[in-house]
Amino acid sequence: MRGVFFVAALASVFAVGMICVFLLGSGIPTIKEIGVANFLLGTDWSPSNVPPSFGILPMIVGSIIVTFGAVVIGVPIGILSAVYLANSCPSRLYRFLKPGVDLLAGIPSVVYGFFGMAALVPLFDSSMLSASILLGIMILPTIITLSETSLRAVPGELYEGAVALGARHYRSVFGVVLPAAKSGVIAAVVLGLGRAIGETMAVIMVAGNQPRMPEGLLEGVRTMTANIVLEMGYASGIHRQALIATGATLFIFILLIDLSVPLITRGHSGSRLLRLLGRARKGAAT
Amino acid sequence: MTGMKIKENIMKWLVWASIALTAATLAFIVLFVVVKGLPYLKPSLFSLTYNSVNVSLTPALISTVILTALALVIAVPFGVFASIFLVEYAKRGSKIVKFIRAMSETLAGIPSIVFGLFGMLFFVTFLGFGFSVLSGALTLAIMVLPIVLRSSEEALLAVPDSLREGSLSLGAGKLRTIFKVVLPAAAPGIFGGVILSSGRVVGETAALIYTAGTVAQIPYSPLQSARTLSVHMYALSGESLHVGEGYATAIVLLVLVAVINVASSAILKRANRNRI
Incomplete structure (x- = not known):
């Protein structure tokens, strides 16, 4: 039976391997055929022109800008909300807020899309700004839940030590507890970032989807994800291959983001107050 | 100051x-x-067959249930067995455990559209399943595998070693201990995780459009195409005439997600209480 369990355990390894083989195996030859520079740095996406042109730089830039916007909006609100839930929330309120955050995480992306179409698009058009705001909302639960978990994992004595040194509540939280939870919070942000760059349906419904270089916050933009879904339905031949290659490019972006997590979280120095506390503790021990 | x-x-x-x-x-x-x-939210929205006038959501609702069940039936054995290997057999902190966990985390971070593309290339084209419930369910099964694995791993880890030792000392073998003692003790935790992952399936769209297809019918065979509620909503978003019905579908979907959330957190809470 050990063998059966082992094979089952290898399923996820196998799945990642197969995704690499099929996506990269199909995408990379296409990128070579189109030309690496033409594909990744080309600014013209005209699949039906003669000869066709498959430059996805506008989509890459679009994805990056929209994701950046989502992070700018979602991360501060998310982390501050997590601080409230982990360190300042009365349990009576927590009983409502926590399931609320879970519901926010569970709302399907199409529902977010419908909301965006009717609530954001009339204000900001189908634009980069609408997409960023919507994605900012969508990554909130990821950031809140994971930051809250790592904030709660910080030993209570750190907070108590800071308060004992005379720091007020929020100064203790922001000066000691949050820096101590830094690596978890950074991981939360990176995961949120991955979710934002990979989001598809909600973005399609509010971003406008014009395949041209992004020109301004209130102009339309097309992301890599949108490019795939919008055109896969009718694409064939090299056009279809180019869409799969777009997916492969997105996949590589995600892998790079995944790989960066341990690199970023390795060095964490903490704040002045935290170091002071550490020294005080060491002093007490000796 | x-x-x-x-x-x-x-x-x-x-x-x-x-x-x-x-x-x-x-x-x-x-x-x-x-x-x-x-x-x-009118009765016609719930009529048994879909047509372009009533844009009924019933076929989509039934397809959602079928697809979710099928995806979980495929993913749960793999996830639970994998967690048994990681917790009961492998040495904790060994290289193979770290590697499997890293791969599972990578899988968890892959966007649904990438799963969709893979499903289209592998299940739909390479294996020849076509746009079908089967292709969609297999794609979704891979997608929720890390969630099932993670939660059942946590549930197994929370079972105290004294239970295992007690069973072993009574003369039960390792396998018997796992199936008769450890798994029943971990069952609520595993179940809670499974329900949570069904929430992910219910809300999925991008991974399904090019695997399960978008035909609005009740599938009578796993090789037929079907659209889930989320895909149904996306299809309606393109038809300006039926955006209102899209919002009505969204209500049904929200209720479904809320029920799933409440159920899973209630089960997980009970599982945690039993532990102490």
Whole structure:
């Protein structure tokens, strides 16, 4: 039976391997055929022109800008909300807020899309700004839940030590507890970032989807994800291959983001107050 | 000292404003969808067959249930067995455990559209399943595998070693101990995780459009195409005539997700209470 369990355990390894083989195996030859520079740095996406042109730089830039916007909006609100839930929330309120955050995480992306179409698009058009705001909302639960978990994992004595040194509540939280939870919070942000760059349906419904270089916050933009879904339905031949290659490019972006997590979280120095506390503790021990 | 006090107050207001904004956003989204969709929540929306006039959601609702069940039937054995290997057999912290966990985390971070593309290339084209419930369910099974694995691993780890030792000392073998003692003790935790992952399946769209297809029918064979509620909503978003019905579908979907959330957190809470 050990063998059966082992094979089952290898399923996820196998799945990642197969995704690499099929996506990269199909995408990379296409990128070579189109030309690496033409594909990744080309600014013209005209699949039906003669000869066709498959430059996805506008989509890459679009994805990056929209994701950046989502992070700018979602991360501060998310982390501050997590601080409230982990360190300042009365349990009576927590009983409502926590399931609320879970519901926010569970709302399907199409529902977010419908909301965006009717609530954001009339204000900001189908634009980069609408997409960023919507994605900012969508990554909130990821950031809140994971930051809250790592904030709660910080030993209570750190907070108590800071308060004992005379720091007020929020100064203790922001000066000691949050820096101590830094690596978890950074991981939360990176995961949120991955979710934002990979989001598809909600973005399609509010971003406008014009395949041209992004020109301004209130102009339309097309992301890599949108490019795939919008055109896969009718694409064939090299056009279809180019869409799969777009997916492969997105996949590589995600892998790079995944790989960066341990690199970023390795060095964490903490704040002045935290170091002071550490020294005080060491002093007490000796 | 007053400077400190001002700073403290600023921090306090920032934190309060953020949590208020988060809560208000959720309330706004839910209210918005309900207000927009409620007038369209008519009996015709629930008629048994779909046509372009009634845009019925019943076939999509049934397809959602079928697809979810099928995806979980495929993913749960793999996830649970994998977690048994990681917790009961492999040496904790060994290289193979780390590697499998890293791969599972990579899988968890892959966007659904990438799963969709893979499913299209592998299940639909390479294996020749076509746009079908089977292709969709297999794609979704891979997608939820890390969630099932993670939660059942946590559930197994939470079973105290004294239970295992007790069973072994009574003469039961390792396998018997796992199936008769450890798994029953971990069952609520595993079940909670499974329900949670069904929430992910219910909301999925991008991974299904090019694997399960978008035909609005009740599938009578796993090789037929079907659309889930989420895909149904996306299809409606393109038809300006039926956006209202789209919001009505969104209400049904929200209720479904809320029920799934409440059920899974209730089960997980009970599982945690039993532990102590």
